[in-house]
Amino acid sequence: MKITEARVIVTCPGRNLVTLKIVTDEGLYGLGDATLNGRELAVVAYLEEHVLPALIGRDAHRIEDIWQYLYRGAYWRRGPVTMTAIAAVDVALWDLKAKAANLPLYQLLGGKSRERVMVYGHATGKDIESCLDEVARHVEQGYRAVRVQCGVPGIPTTYGVAKREGERYEPADSDLPAEHVWDTAKYLNHVPKLFAAVRERFGDDLHLLHDVHHRLTPIEAGRLGKRVEEYNLFWLEDCTPAENQEAFRLIRQHTTTPLAVGEVFNSIHDCRELIQEQLIDYIRATLVHAGGITHMRRIADLAALYQVRTGFHGATDLSPVCMGAALHFDTWVPNFGIQEHMPHEARIDEVFPHAYRFEDGHFTPGEVPGHGVDIDEDLAARYPYKRASLPVNRLVDGTLWHW
Numbered sequence: 411m412k413i414t415e416a417r418v419i420v421t422c423p424g425r426n427l428v429t430l431k432i433v434t435d436e437g438l439y440g441l442g443d444a445t446l447n448g449r450e451l452a453v454v455a456y457l458e459e460h461v462l463p464a465l466i467g468r469d470a471h472r473i474e475d476i477w478q479y480l481y482r483g484a485y486w487r488r489g490p491v492t493m494t495a496i497a498a499v500d501v502a503l504w505d506l507k508a509k510a511a512n513l514p515l516y517q518l519l520g521g522k523s524r525e526r527v528m529v530y531g532h533a534t535g536k537d538i539e540s541c542l543d544e545v546a547r548h549v550e551q552g553y554r555a556v557r558v559q560c561g562v563p564g565i566p567t568t569y570g571v572a573k574r575e576g577e578r579y580e581p582a583d584s585d586l587p588a589e590h591v592w593d594t595a596k597y598l599n600h601v602p603k604l605f606a607a608v609r610e611r612f613g614d615d616l617h618l619l620h621d622v623h624h625r626l627t628p629i630e631a632g633r634l635g636k637r638v639e640e641y642n643l644f645w646l647e648d649c650t651p652a653e654n655q656e657a658f659r660l661i662r663q664h665t666t667t668p669l670a671v672g673e674v675f676n677s678i679h680d681c682r683e684l685i686q687e688q689l690i691d692y693i694r695a696t697l698v699h700a701g702g703i704t705h706m707r708r709i710a711d712l713a714a715l716y717q718v719r720t721g722f723h724g725a726t727d728l729s730p731v732c733m734g735a736a737l738h739f740d741t742w743v744p745n746f747g748i749q750e751h752m753p754h755e756a757r758i759d760e761v762f763p764h765a766y767r768f769e770d771g772h773f774t775p776g777e778v779p780g781h782g783v784d785i786d787e788d789l790a791a792r793y794p795y796k797r798a799s800l801p802v803n804r805l806v807d808g809t810l811w812h813w
């Protein structure tokens with residue numbers, strides 16, 4: 411099955427999304443997500459200049475050899491741009507192979523390990539009360555797990571909270587980076603009150619997650635983890651920047667609150683010590699930014715040796731193509747933990763028709779051949795790219811901080 415064409419489709423139905431389409435001489439095509447929020451055109455350039463021309467004429471079935479060619483052959487290995495480009499090719503080739511075999515993708519990975527995939531939704535609010543209302547809405551929809559984020563009194567903008575009531579949270583919200591302000595002390599004093607209020611109103615069975623979004627020092631993270639143990643979180647996410655994997659040793663010494671990390675990771679080397687030393691409980695790296703299915707299987711298998719489970723990133727800046735492929739992976743992977751779910755807006759779902767379905771707090775990936783996600787190119791063409799940047803964060807004294 412020879413690759414005859416490979417092209418990138420950039421569309422912006424409410425936010426920028428980048429899709430790779432690989433077409434073969436057998437008339438089949440595969441799709442991969444190549445979206446890197448705020449750096450979309452960097453990935454487009456990498457693909458169009460350095461990857462796609464080298465794919466033409468290759469056998470689309472040789473997924474592993476193409477992965478090795480693009481990784482080892484790049485010389486300049488790893489990094490989010492390179493690994494997102496490789497991921498897009500990889501997922502498109504797996505989609506193609508499954509279509510050629512006339513099988514849903516999960517069958518090619520090893521078949522079902524579960525009938526359906528548990529997801530967590532995002533409950534956000536400008537204050538605790540409005541966040542609790544959002545939790546109630548998610549519980550009514552059947553979610554078993556909810557991530558809670560709320561505004562912090564005294565901090566004008568807080569991560570993960572929509573600008574206006576009822577709107578969805580979209581971080582890439584300005585042409586050049588908006589500048590946010592952060593105050594760790596105010597946050598540490600306030601966030602335990604949020605968890606206490608959720609447990610008070612919704613009891614102990616609801617899985618409760620929270621994203622610190624890289625903003626604490628290791629000892630502050632240990633302090634927060636210890637402080638909130640009584641609320642029995644499902645996980646505390648990105649509690650400190652993880653380039654220094656050793657930092658998690660200090661956190662682990664102070665708390666048993668489960669830790670999740672890795673949505674910004676793009677290779678197994680970013681998380682090897684974290685996994686081997688059991689410094690985390692969930693690995694968040696996902697298909698679109700961590701080299702696709704071929705590489706994520708290696709990360710998941712390493713994680714399984716140390717009883718670390720998957721917890722794929724699934725924000726709206728990952729396209730339905732990534733979500734579809736991820737749900738097939740989630741259906742197969744033996745050490746599955748949970749899947750993040752931020753519903754895309756209707757315009758995006760129209761551009762990307764898909765077979766996956768949400769019901770009662772869980773997803774099923776669909777039974778059509780491949781990952782089950784397509785793209786309406788005519789509709790996609792109606793939404794031209796518009797640069798959008800992620801914010802930057804500063805401490806009250808102006809120090810540039812982690813966003």
Ligand SMILES: O=C(O)[C@@H](O)[C@@H](O)[C@H](O)[C@H](O)CO
Nearest residue numbers: 447581621673724725727750
């Ligand atoms: O856990 C999450 O979903 C967040 O960390 C993301 O929303 C993240 O802020 C965005 O993906 C950044 O583009």
Ligand SMILES: [Mg+2]
Nearest residue numbers: 621647648673
């Ligand atoms: Mg996160």
